[in-house]
Amino acid sequence: MGKEEQVEEREVLDSIFPDEITDISETEYRITIKLNLPEVEDVDADSPENDEVAMILHVKYPEAYPDEAPALDLSPANSGASHPRFSVAADKEYLLRHLDDTIQENLGMAMVFALVTELTEAAEQLVAERRAETQRAHEEVLRAAEREENKKFHGTPVTPETFLQWREGFLKEMEELRAREEEERLAELKKARVKEPVKLTxxxxxxxxxxxxxxxxxxxxxxxxxxxxxxxxx
Structure with a gap:
């Protein structure tokens, strides 16, 4: 029963992935999975941000498949080179663990196509989240720079503490001004009291x-x- 289902699934997969599937043995093969990622604008032409992202899913059927889960593994599709937002070496454990629920839901049925679909979506979601996080960090840097620039055009925010400090300085300045004005007034009066000798005609x-x-x-x-x-x- 299991062998027949394995052969039948393999034939279906050949029609779905004619250029992506490669046999290793009767019960083992690998599928190259290319991620469909939106192109990032405003990056340098030689930036790896828009490079193709691909990985290889290795599938090996146990004798009891599909009543038993297949053995799965992941490897890079481009000799170990990694995308700025995705790395098979770093993300493999997360992605394979992400397939556990799909495996349990499909026990007893051909499941490799469902696994490829789930794996592709999980990897694309990882890249999308990391791009969004990078964009948020970039925008925060811009906002911080803008706030620093705006400080040049705004005074110190008024708080109870800054108002009291300003009031103390203002009163002190007014007192010093009044003292100077009083000194000048007294000096004028003193000068007015000194009379010049009267010149007689x-x-x-x-x-x-x-x-x-x-x-x-x-x-x-x-x-x-x-x-x-x-x-x-x-």
Missing amino acids: GRQLWERGLVGKIDEGEDDEPLADQVDKLKLEA
């Missing part, structure tokens, strides 16, 4: 009888100097 000197006190020996002196002497003597 010729008429006032005559009326006060000071003209005759001018010393005749001082005729050669300028009149203004003689007047100053008279004011001092007065």
